[in-house]
Amino acid sequence: MKRSPLPRSLLVAAALVPLALLLAYVALRAGPLAPVEVTVAEVRTTELTPALFGIGTVEARQRHRIGPTLAGRLASVDVDVGDAVTRGHVVARLDPVDLDDRLRAAASALDRLAAERRQAESRARTARSQARRFEALRERQLVAEDAAQARREEATAADAALAATTAEAARLQAELDALRSQRDNLALVSPIDGLVISRLADSGTTLVAGQAALEVMAADGAWVHARFDQATALGLGRGLPAEITLRSAPGERLPARVARVEPVADAVTEELLAKFAFEPALASPPPIGELAEVTVRLATLPATPVIDNASVFHVAGETGAWRIVDGELAWTPVKLGRADLDGHVQVLEGLSPGDTVVRHAAAPLRAGSAVDVVETLKGRQP
Structure with missing residues (x-):
């Protein structure tokens, strides 16, 4: 006896039901209706040690630009970049040109004037002696008043000539001293114990007054000029301890201290500027311009609720956190305080x-x- 065939609608339903169940499973487990995988953390109460992080560069604390006080041509430069110098060390010399000839001429003129001054002194003594003698003779009425008056005028003229010669000698001496000073200034010397960091001219270069030939910095005069975001730089102040990590030594932390917070901030980059001095000062300064990372640790704050930075979300311009309440998400606006460099x-x-x-x-x-x-x-590491 033949079986009656199943209704076509039943066959279609039998085929669609598994497909519908599969689609529902996919929608609930992997589609838009699927639960979102999340990792969670618990709000805990703990003390927080806030810290500031900045990027900076090594700079010379003081730069001494060495150059002539008068125009001249460099005869020699005796040091190069990187050389150590001491206070008073001659680092360069200027060509004297005709200065030595002028010195000899001035010295000769001064010697000649010294002879003239001795002659003037002799004449003045003789004139004064004659004036006194004629005055005594006039009092005894042995000579006329006119003769005595003539001798007095001769004595006065001799004294005036002596004074003029003395003044001229002083002028020539001052001129000679000035030439000697110029001669001494031909030797450019280092004003400090330090390091040559820049050579701005070579032998044969003509320099004007005030133009630098070399730059010298103190051997222990390097510090770091760092920048900090204004939004997170609260508490930055002079004297705070810090750590500096140079780009050339990423694993080494050098102790330092805030030497100065600049009174003028960078309005374009919205950053505060500060200077950091190494403590103790480095015997051998790092290269000027080297990149450095600066960490400033502030005082520990009292215990408060703390979360990770990763738990802070921004929704529609509002800062908050997603709480899990009875297995569902609840958006909670929050007010945040200070942060540390560990992400709390x-x-x-x-x-x-x-x-x-x-x-x-x-x-x-x-x-x-x-x-x-x-x-x-x-796809995310724990």
């Missing part, structure tokens, strides 16, 4: 110790979304 931030308002908040999410979140709490998101 204070929560001043909005969360309480023990609250569970989302750290990372596999997809964008929205209020009421179903979530699946996991230890680690796929």
